[in-house]
Amino acid sequence: MININRIDLNLFAVFDAIYTQGGITRASRTLCLSQPAVSHALGRLREMVGDPLFVRHGNSLKPTPVAHELIVPVRRALGEIEGSLNRLSVFDPALSDREFRIGMRQIVESTMIPALIDEIKDTAPKVRIASVQHSRGEFQTQLASGVLAAVIDVHVPFAHGIQQQHLAGKGMVVVARKGHPALCGELTTDIYLAHEHILTSSRPTGPAPEDLALSRLGLQRKIKLRCQHFWTACRVVAKTDLLLTMPERYAHITNASLDNRIAPFPLKLPATDLYLYWHASAENDPANSWLRQQISQAYLR
Structure with missing residues (x-):
């Protein structure tokens, strides 16, 4: 049995840093400790738990199964300790440089x-x-x-120990250049599908939410361009006849400096809801x- 009274709790802070950073060098920078000090602490913890905890894999350290099992309660305990200490202090936003x-x-x-x-x-x-x-x-x-x-x-x-707050979302809109024929009147589904489109996603493949909504109705749009960023897509829209579908909140901000036009998406789509997450501690x-x-x-x- 391990006697908790004889354990240096700093060892667990070092363990968490190595687990997060994937190496002793990066962990030492995070902790503002020397590399020998971090290595020594890891050695003490290895001896205490009877497991190497990390094994060399190329230029990084990979956690062992025991390390994966240990990290959850360690992080929970460190978070609760930090949260308790923070609650003892008064936070003054006018003076804080946090x-x-x-x-x-x-x-x-x-x-x-x-x-x-x-x-x-x-x-x-x-x-x-x-x-x-x-x-x-x-x-x-x-x-x-x-x-x-x-x-x-x-x-x-x-997830256990994670709190959340719903932040209201908004729907999708269609962006087109000024004078685009698609936005001369009401933008219907038929008019929407008659034109070529830009699909914007950080993923290399796969449909966008609007494509999933169309597919449920047996419909498919024509993708002319796939790119990673909406700002890029909006600039292309300003110079072409391509249509772009994007979240309404972001559309107004991104196109503020462009002369593009914004119209409601012709189909009913769920709002793009966002959530704020923080730890219970x-x-x-x-x-x-x-x-x-x-x-x-x-x-x-």
Whole structure:
């Protein structure tokens, strides 16, 4: 039996950093420790649990099955300790210079970040915001470990210890150049299908939500171009007769500097709902609560 009174809890912080960063060098930078100190801590933890925990794979360290089993309770415990300590302190946004790391996709960043910065620029002038890419399969553990303060994304399956708040969504619209014949009157499904389209997706293959809606009716549109970013697609639209289908909220922002026109999508599609996620250990943390409130207010702008 392992006596908890004889365990250095710093070993688990090192373990979490190596697991997250995939190597001792990167973990040492994250922890602001020397590489020998991190290696020594890992050696002590290996001896304590009787498992190597990580094995060399190319230039990185891969977790063993024991490490995979251990990381969940370790991150939960570290998160709860950090949350408890945070609750002991008073968070004053007017004086704080804290950085909040928020996981979000590019399309969310382009609409959320300008509104969020405008929301806090006067009340929290020193607070720093970091918008970072996140993985939908890993952000739960990133929230639990404190790597991320919050995540904004579509609905994902419920995970233990993760809290969520629904952010109202909007539907899809069709973007076309000024003077495009498709938008001279009401944009019907027949007119929509008669023209060529741009499909925008970060995935290399597969349909977009509008294609799935059309396929359920036995319909298919003509894809002339597939690209990764809506800004690129909007610029192409401005110079061609191609039509672009995209989320309404993003369409108005992206096309503000272009002379494109926006029309409702001719079919009924579910709104693109977004959710705000945070870890349960941060539920009553004054700083995290403040951040969630600012995000909610910014989203309503």
